[in-house]
Amino acid sequence: MERAAVEFHEVSKRYGQVRALDAAxxxxxxxxxxxxxxxxxxxxxTAVALMLGLVxxxxxxxxxxxxxxxxxVARGRVGAMLQSGGLPDGASVRDIVRLACGLYGxxxxxxxxxxxxxxxxxAGRRATALSGGQAQRVRFAIAVAGRPELLFLDEPTVxxxxxxxxxxxxxxxxxxxxxxxxxxxxxxxxxxxxxxxDRVVVLGHGRxxxxxxxxxxxxxxxxxxxxxxxxxxxxQRLLALPGVTEVTVRAGQVELRTxxxxxxxxxxxxxxxxxxxxEVTGAGLDEALILLSSGKAA
Amino acid sequence: MLPxxxxxxxxxxxxxxxxxxxxxxxxxxxxxxxxxxDAALVAMAVYAATGGALMAAGGGVADDRAQxxxxxxxxxxxxxxxxxxxxxxxxVVMTLPGILAVCxxxxxxxxxxxxxxxxxxxxxxxxxxxxxxxxxxxxxxxxLRGKTAQLGIVVVFFALAALGGVIGQGxxxxxxxxxxxxxxSHSLLLYGDAAASGRDGRSAGLGQAGVLAAWTxxxxxxxxxxxxxxxxx
Numbered sequence: 001m002e003r004a005a006v007e008f009h010e011v012s013k014r015y016g017q018v019r020a021l022d023a024a025x026x027x028x029x030x031x032x033x034x035x036x037x038x039x040x041x042x043x044x045x046t047a048v049a050l051m052l053g054l055v056x057x058x059x060x061x062x063x064x065x066x067x068x069x070x071x072x073v074a075r076g077r078v079g080a081m082l083q084s085g086g087l088p089d090g091a092s093v094r095d096i097v098r099l100a101c102g103l104y105g106x107x108x109x110x111x112x113x114x115x116x117x118x119x120x121x122x123a124g125r126r127a128t129a130l131s132g133g134q135a136q137r138v139r140f141a142i143a144v145a146g147r148p149e150l151l152f153l154d155e156p157t158v159x160x161x162x163x164x165x166x167x168x169x170x171x172x173x174x175x176x177x178x179x180x181x182x183x184x185x186x187x188x189x190x191x192x193x194x195x196x197x198d199r200v201v202v203l204g205h206g207r208x209x210x211x212x213x214x215x216x217x218x219x220x221x222x223x224x225x226x227x228x229x230x231x232x233x234x235x236q237r238l239l240a241l242p243g244v245t246e247v248t249v250r251a252g253q254v255e256l257r258t259x260x261x262x263x264x265x266x267x268x269x270x271x272x273x274x275x276x277x278x279e280v281t282g283a284g285l286d287e288a289l290i291l292l293s294s295g296k297a298a
Numbered sequence: 299m300l301p302x303x304x305x306x307x308x309x310x311x312x313x314x315x316x317x318x319x320x321x322x323x324x325x326x327x328x329x330x331x332x333x334x335x336d337a338a339l340v341a342m343a344v345y346a347a348t349g350g351a352l353m354a355a356g357g358g359v360a361d362d363r364a365q366x367x368x369x370x371x372x373x374x375x376x377x378x379x380x381x382x383x384x385x386x387x388x389x390v391v392m393t394l395p396g397i398l399a400v401c402x403x404x405x406x407x408x409x410x411x412x413x414x415x416x417x418x419x420x421x422x423x424x425x426x427x428x429x430x431x432x433x434x435x436x437x438x439x440x441x442l443r444g445k446t447a448q449l450g451i452v453v454v455f456f457a458l459a460a461l462g463g464v465i466g467q468g469x470x471x472x473x474x475x476x477x478x479x480x481x482x483s484h485s486l487l488l489y490g491d492a493a494a495s496g497r498d499g500r501s502a503g504l505g506q507a508g509v510l511a512a513w514t515x516x517x518x519x520x521x522x523x524x525x526x527x528x529x530x531x
Contacts, residue, residue: 073372086365086369
């Protein structure tokens with residue numbers, strides 16, 4: 001039995017003064033779908049670049065499909081959609097898909113790949129005349145043209161609307177189900193990670209700050225923030241309100257983290273009263289990650 | 299590598315500007331000024347060969363880099379070495395439309411009447427001699443950015459064509475004539491003339507072979523150095 005699809009062992013990578021990854025470690029089992037979640041600059045793209053052999057780690061070890069990343073790529077066992085990857089001028093969608101099929105040694109037919117990526121109707125179109133979402137589909141087509149065992153998707157749905165996003169994930173799911181493809185995708189959408197991943201690896205400041213099932217991560221980083229001003233805030237009573245998981249009080253300014261904002265707000269008015277300047281916001285992923293990195297939410 | 303060459307050929311042949319510049323221009327020059335002259339036939343065939351090689355191998359590389367297309371290719375099984383080889387093959391193959399068009403114009407309109415062996419020798423010299431131009435174009439494409447790359451290739455092309463005596467007439471003044479003898483375009487012109495007139499290539503002198511070899515080695519080394527250090531390709 002072959003080893004894990006991806007092994008990331010104490011991996012560090014610096015770009016000048018910036019520490020992109022700092023002794024980050026995780027593994028991805030074969031057949032698993034894992035999401036790398038984090039805000040911009042958390043190290044997601046660096047992790048993907050390392051797993052593709054595009055950059056070398058300064059420390060630690062990266063293994064892909066039992067060998068080096070470069071070897072897995074050279075053998076066509078890996079497909080990737082890069083955030084920084086682009087499409088060429090002066091070529092049609094069909095030209096590009098034909099090239100991709102050829103580079104992977106004809107493991108799939110051109111028509112099959114066009115179909116899989118939902119590009120059949122667009123085959124004659126110039127790649128440079130496509131919308132952002134359509135261009136992403138062409139990049140997906142390149143990534144799956146070789147029937148890869150392992151698929152890397154770096155922020156794959158970033159230029160897509162809701163409908164395009166749904167279609168995109170349907171296509172990924174089809175690969176996963178028919179081929180048993182292992183999928184690693186980087187995203188900063190918590191929902192995407194929650195819906196499509198078996199497991200979520202949360203990166204913050206180059207470190208793995210959580211590695212758990214989506215539901216667990218969601219419970220930790222999801223939820224809402226309720227802010228208000230109270231005359232005499234009592235942290236103990238506030239923490240006892242329904243849904244509240246954390247309380248911060250600064251000079252009458254109250255900040256409550258809650259997983260049920262409706263009930264929390266209701267109770268705030270009924271049980272405490274004297275509420276001014278109430279504001280409910282989504283707990284942004286950024287804030288949640290800062291929290292996770294500092295270890296408070298764990 | 300073959301899928302890449304095929305892909306790039308389709309892309310290049312769809313590029314109208316490119317075809318005008320490399321096919322219509324030398325044919326036009328030949329028809330306007332050189333009809334009936336074998337020297338003009340050779341000069342315009344060299345124009346087409348050197349221009350075709352420079353542009354096909356190097357043109358578009360800067361854009362491909364800027365748009366992230368090369369980065370995308372790097373995560374396919376296509377190795378960097380095979381990408382380079384593909385570009386060189388492409389450059390050599392893309393000299394053909396221009397060379398053929400000039401030769402065809404010479405036969406049909408200029409009544410050029412060379413024995414088949416001399417046509418073959420001329421084509422062989424031009425194909426082999428386009429190698430340093432491919433490498434030079436590739437180096438420029440890997441080094442310069444965006445529009446500067448296209449412009450740079452055109453400037454280098456015309457500079458070599460003018461210095462080498464591919465375009466323009468007569469000797470250059472003083473020291474420039476010695477510079478001319480160090481240009482690959484001039485060497486190619488001399489070998490082309492020898493092939494078309496049925497003379498032994500050695501009549502062009504061993505020095506000229508040395509010039510072509512030196513340009514090939516230099517441009518090749520520059521391309522490899524550039525590949526090694528560039529992280530964006």
